[in-house]
Amino acid sequence: MKVKSINLERVEGTARLELVWKDGFIEDARVSFPYTRGIERVLKDRPYMDALVITPRVCGICGHAHLIACVRALEKAMGIEPTLKASLVRNITQSFEILQNHIKWFYLFILPEFLQDSNGLRKLYEPFKGRRWFLAIRQAAQAVKAIALFSGQWPHSSYAVPGGITSNPKPSDLAQLEAITHQIRDFFLKQVVGLEEEELRRFLEGGSLSLLKGDLGLFLEFAHKEGLFRAGRAYNRLLSGGELYNPSGFYCKKTYHGRIKPSALQELTPPSYSTVSPLRYRSFPYETGPLSRQLLSGNRFIKNLHREYGDSFMVRVVARVLEIWHILSRIEEGTKRLYECLHEPSTSLKKPPHVKRAYGYAFVEAARGTLMHEVEIEEGLIKRYRIITPSQWNLGPRCERFLGVAERAIVGLESERQAMLVLRSFDLCSVCTTR
Amino acid sequence: MKALWLQRLTCCGNTHSFLNYEGLEYLFSRFEYFYHPSLSLESEEEVVERFLKEDFDLLLVEGAVRRDDVVLKELSKRARFVVAVGSCAVYGNIPALSDPEVCGLNYRFKERDGLLEDPEVINLPGCPAHPYWIAHTIFLLMQGKKPELDQLGRPKDFYSSLTHWGCTRNEYFEWKVDAEELGSERGCLFYHFGCRGPLSYSSCNRILWNGVSSKTRAGTPCFGCTEYDFPRRGLWETRQYAGIPAELPIGVSKRGYIMLSGIAKMFAPERLKNEG
């Protein structure tokens, strides 16, 4: 038996992976995160509106999702709804944050890992040098520019407030939005999947994986070579809180179940190697993220792929990359509807009201999966604030009965490289996991 | 130029802000070597070990630090310039609020009581720092020039004017037409919504964010994230005594404020007062 501890590179923040080897196989894996920043503690006893400024600072790459989760939790606590205009704008900005995250994850974290040994290709994706590395970063920067049109800036905006948004978009903002959407769409078709729009549509109706070209095609070639089409499976239990484009629900033992209930969420005591609490739903570990979302929203292509290969490394990655396309279509629909209601007020509330006593929670979809915020207010101040992040589902540690989801997916693999890749397929975000 | 970017207690927001810089390709082409823990392929441990033994040009730190961080102390002696990127590395910011052992590089909030007594760090506060502040400081350092700094170690180029400069609501501020509710492009956010624009130094409204906007342009008050007291309690409120803001724009006297706002209100043009 051999034990190896690895500090992980190219993650958001700091993370560690410990592998226990036996007879050429990984027998056990522990994922851990050394730091915490105490964000929930900082919120206590502050005016509730402060949470809109502080919670986005949990994470530099998905801070916008935290903002939306925060504002939704506050709205539920107050029993109010945003105007239609505001909720359409919020969906659009939230969607673009997911897009930039998917693009960065695939090009900065997945591809370079794969291509380290392939000389010619490595050059294209090499950090700070590769042409495609820069191309991807430029697309991500465009996506967040689309957010800033409404939110003032990205990262770390606080433009969503109870009842709506602080900005008042004009038709010219929507024109710029359309131009950016089109540019990213073009990038996706030409560079990511290498298909014409018609070809992609036909492919999604039930084409074979081998039709994919572009960088996703390249990825599949390498994933196949590394034996990762079927490897990297976790519990095949998948969950999403819904609230963006898919319904809330979970999948286990080949059946779908409706609506997640927060009362069935359990945060257990962390094992000795971790500062993070294991998270269970009805006592079981669940994976969250694009794969869960695509299955729950009935995406036929992903359903077929999942039926054939399970919740494997390859399926996880393909589900996430193809989600870019689905989200782009939703953004286009949302933009059309938004043109129709630009005259509406930006908020349904004139001013943040005094709140005597209230409780609210919200599920929101971030790039990596379901995020939950929960708030208790007393005399206008935050009495308790709780955040559950997607990474806590996916990368959280073991409990007495089950390994963490990522840990489970790594056990049984044959190389350190495979282990790293599988871990990356969950997208390591230590800053969210530890807050 | 050889540079090392390291992260400590951080949300990685400065990294993602930096990646929005439109001249990124050109900037990186000018580095002889650049390391970033979440972007480079090498392992941080190996790189740090190497740099502990050789002099290099630039150490960039993102995130608040713990007082016992020996590695950063040693590395800062090897680097020709040390830059704190973002308010966490500058003042300690949110991570320092709940832990007395956490601080910034030179500072802990407003006290010069951070991890490093020297060298004098180039401070780029902001939560996050704007990509221009980071990239343009690097360009200057590449020429071997240290930017001119204010008393808090911030380059004057970016931090000598108020966030208020260039805000599209300036005319409303001038005539004291205050926003009574959120969600409009009209009205100034200073009086009712705690805007720190006239009390914070940054170039947000001059150079804009993501090339298109800023908080106050999007109707969100400035929260003063480039200053040591960010995040204050009551971020969306203007504390007032007898109807006068407890903190007035930098350099403005109470008497001046009362007199001017009285006159401004009286003569404010109708086109500003009518909503819509």
Ligand code: SF4
């Ligand atoms: S909103 Fe803030 S920055 Fe803009 S004019 Fe008013 S005080 Fe100045």
